[in-house]
Amino acid sequence: MTTQDKLKQLGITLPPAGKPAAAFVMAAQAGNLLFVSGHIARKDGKPWVGQLGKNMTTSEGKTAAHSIALDLMATLEDALGNLDRVKRIVKALCLVNSTTDFTEQHLVANGCSELLVAVFGERGAHARSAFGVAQLPMGACVEIELVVEV
Numbered sequence: 001m002t003t004q005d006k007l008k009q010l011g012i013t014l015p016p017a018g019k020p021a022a023a024f025v026m027a028a029q030a031g032n033l034l035f036v037s038g039h040i041a042r043k044d045g046k047p048w049v050g051q052l053g054k055n056m057t058t059s060e061g062k063t064a065a066h067s068i069a070l071d072l073m074a075t076l077e078d079a080l081g082n083l084d085r086v087k088r089i090v091k092a093l094c095l096v097n098s099t100t101d102f103t104e105q106h107l108v109a110n111g112c113s114e115l116l117v118a119v120f121g122e123r124g125a126h127a128r129s130a131f132g133v134a135q136l137p138m139g140a141c142v143e144i145e146l147v148v149e150v
Helices: 003-009 058-080 105-124
Strands: 027-030 033-040 088-097 127-133 142-149
Touching: 003 105, 027 058, 033 058, 033 088, 058 105, 058 142, 088 105, 105 127, 105 142
Parallel strands: 088 127
Antiparallel strands: 027 033, 033 142, 088 142
8 A cells, every 4th residue: 555545545635745934945865864844833824823731732732743744744745756755754853832841742742653653654653752842933832853764
């Protein structure tokens, strides 16, 4: 089964690939590794603003991370031409805009990680870090970047 077939089976249509919001590229390849720039959560086409532990729940954060996974896959498809070129998702870095007493960053990150595994299977199993941060660009609630083997 191709990755595109798997997306169809899951009822997923990827959004258009995003464009850089500043002086960077969405993905840069070095050898067989593709470094995918951080993608912020978006809701209704705008930054999904919020802070976990203040005005967002863990469940909402997980949903935001899930939406980022869709955007990350759109960027991968744009950069590679075909998601079947993904050999493995190597690493995900998840930054969560959260209060100092919020401790469920890892659960928020699961929104992205679980979708990557659902779509790519074993190729989607990855190492991961999840951090709480004081703020993210444009007030976004979550930002995620990937390292991908191609």
